[in-house]
Amino acid sequence: MKTKLFAVPYIIWMALFVCIPIVLIVVYAFTNDAGAFTFENFKGMTSYASVFGRSFLLAAIATIICILIGYPLSIVMSKFPSNWQKIFTMLIMLPMWMNFLLRTYAWMSILEKTGLISQLLGLVGLPPLDIINTNTAVVIGMVYNFLPFMVLPIYSVVTKIDRSLIEAAQDLGATPGKVFKKVTLPLSLPGVLSGITMVFVPAVSTFVISQLLGGGKHMLLGDLIEMQFLGTAYNPHLGSAIALVMMIIVIICLRIMNRFGDGEGQAVIL
Amino acid sequence: MKNMKKIIALLLAVCCVGAVMAGCGSGSSAGTNGEVTVCNWGEYIDEDVLDQFEEETGIKVNYTYFNSNETLYSTLNTGGASYDVIIPSDYMISRLIDEGMLEQLDFANIPNYALIDDQYKGLEYDPDELYSVPYMGGTVGIIYNTTMIEDEITGWSALFDPRYEGDILMFDNPRDALGIALLYLGYSLNTESEAELNEAYALLEQQKPLVQAYVMDQIFDKLESGEAAIGPYYAGDYLTMIENNPDLAFVVPEEGTNQFVDAMCIPKGSENKANAEAFINFMCETDVCLANMDMIGYTSANAEACEIYAQELDEEAAAIMFPSEEVINRCEVFKNLSPEALAMYDALWTKLKSGA
CATH class of the missing domain: 3.40.190.10 (Periplasmic binding protein-like II)
Incomplete structure (x- = not known):
């Protein structure tokens, strides 16, 4: 009884800020300005195929890079003495204390033709970096901004792996490679899967990064949705429809991914 | 004892938050x-x-x-x-x-x-x-870096000039961007004609490979640092930019431009x-x-x-802030367009930016 009482604020919170907004999106997506039911909003969706394709591709690339960087980092971190681990965690969290927009703006100054990296390259006689306003720059921005969301879940799972299991494997004669493959990897999978969710989902829907680092030349889903709400035509119905389709594709992606994890190691859906 | 410490810490934290909120509260109370x-x-x-x-x-x-x-x-x-x-x-x-x-x-x-x-x-x-009640007004013009562009710029054609490939900035919104193309083609900023808009779109599509980036206020950084050479923006903002980079020049295009008024x-x-x-x-x-x-x-x-x-x-500076009547006569003020026309602007813009 007592535990149920504690859940009340959480339930109210969820209802107000999660359930109602989702219901609103669905309602808006299937209605027109007059409030009548319609499928009209979904009809033009195919013309946005390239935007969908690009957003999911870039988000997938960024997520894979985050795993490639984040997984080894988490494993290495977990091998350090606990004081060091605290410092590392703190260093990973530190950039998140600054505003997301500012950090992305800073990357613009770093990557520009007249930016920091190009100036350094110029000092040693190399040509300037030609990377700003490309998809590469967008992916760099995504990886930088979302990497902590990959590292932290993996790290927290990896540190909790029972050492005795690894020792047992070693005692039984497993090579380091085999220990990793048979023990560490399967046990760390839940962390990887929740890391993927926490990186992929915001990366798919980001819009500031493509505007600042992509030069606004290639629209992503976030930009497209933003334009429906804050653009000239103001069409929240179309915006909601796009958002809904995006949510459904994300859920399908995560479902497919969950097939790779067993029962425990499932990515968080919704 | 340990618990006691925790409780005291918690109380202190609550007090701090309370004090901050009280501060906000008194700050936002109504005046007399x-x-x-x-x-x-x-x-x-x-x-x-x-x-x-x-x-x-x-x-x-x-x-x-x-x-x-x-x-x-x-x-x-x-x-x-x-x-x-x-x-x-x-x-x-x-x-x-x-x-x-x-x-x-x-x-x-x-x-x-x-x-x-x-x-x-x-x-x-x-x-x-x-x-x-009108508050402020101004004109849109072309701002360019005289160390990067040697020719004298006189009109919108400069923004479509292949010689400046990769150094051109463009407005990141449909109304302003299509507006520039329309003016360059000699049409009205406020056109609702599908044919004219399509022509303007074709021009922007041609221009896209030359454009370094579509920007709004990022233009300050990019022009001031010499990252880009030329772009359209507001006269008042040019006066801010030139304080940081005296090589910048401003011109009101001969084809005419957008004059805006912000009113209360x-x-x-x-x-x-x-x-x-x-x-x-x-x-x-x-x-x-x-x-x-x-x-x-x-x-x-x-x-x-x-x-x-x-x-x-x-x-x-006076000529830029207070343009002559001759300049004003070349300017056009944005009008509100029909929802159909606005939808057309948005569709063309999405098409432009979602293309490869």
Whole structure:
């Protein structure tokens, strides 16, 4: 009884800020300005195929890079003495204390033709970096901004792996490679899967990064949705429809991914 | 004992939060004569004048920002906030009027309206002078870096010139970007003709490989640092940029350009209409206009303030802030378009930006 009482604020919170907004999106997506039911909003969706394709591709690339960087980092971190681990965690969290927009703006100054990296390259006689306003720059921005969301879940799972299991494997004669493959990897999978969710989902829907680092030349889903709400035509119905389709594709992606994890190691859906 | 420490720490934390909140609370309490909520563009006022207003009238000002006319429209439309004074641009004012979202002003409470320059009165967006009091205006022009571009730029053709490939910046919104293409083609900024818009779109599509980036306020950094060589932006902002990079030059294109007027309005649902009118009246005072103009570099609608300010400026800056009649005649003000036309603008823009 007592535990149920504690859940009340959480339930109210969820209802107000999660359930109602989702219901609103669905309602808006299937209605027109007059409030009548319609499928009209979904009809033009195919013309946005390239935007969908690009957003999911870039988000997938960024997520894979985050795993490639984040997984080894988490494993290495977990091998350090606990004081060091605290410092590392703190260093990973530190950039998140600054505003997301500012950090992305800073990357613009770093990557520009007249930016920091190009100036350094110029000092040693190399040509300037030609990377700003490309998809590469967008992916760099995504990886930088979302990497902590990959590292932290993996790290927290990896540190909790029972050492005795690894020792047992070693005692039984497993090579380091085999220990990793048979023990560490399967046990760390839940962390990887929740890391993927926490990186992929915001990366798919980001819009500031493509505007600042992509030069606004290639629209992503976030930009497209933003334009429906804050653009000239103001069409929240179309915006909601796009958002809904995006949510459904994300859920399908995560479902497919969950097939790779067993029962425990499932990515968080919704 | 350990628990005790935790409890004390928790209590202290609660006290801190409480103190902070109490601070906010007393900060936002109404003045002796009530309050007024103002929503303006970012960096579009000398904030000292707000204190002056509070002192003179005893009305507390709640000051907030918006960053585009469309954001403001969206906020008003969803009922997300209640404002007493808003300062949208021309075409958005006519849209708000058309959709019945503005209150008529009581000009008996705004005697300083007499100080407003006649050229800003009765403009197309508010022809009967019922809903708005002009605040600031300006023109859009081409800003370019004279060390990177040796030719003298005279018109919009420069933004479509393959010689400047990779150094061109362009507006990141459909109305302004398509507007430039339309002007270059010799059409009206306010066209609703599908054929003309398609022609303008074709031009932008051709231009896309030459464009370094589509930007709004990022243009400040990119032009000041020499990252890009040329781009269209507002005259007032040029005067800010040149302080950081004296190599920049400004030109009003010969084909004509967009002139904008931002005016103060009271949205429907305002709870402090009299205070809002007092605020609008205050904002028209000559010394307030001078302070604001000095801060933001745009052209005030107060004729007297402009005259005084022009004498303080060097000739070049004065010519940019106070363009001659010949220049003004080449300018066109944005009008609100039909929902069908707006949808067309958005569709073309999405097509442009979603292409490879």
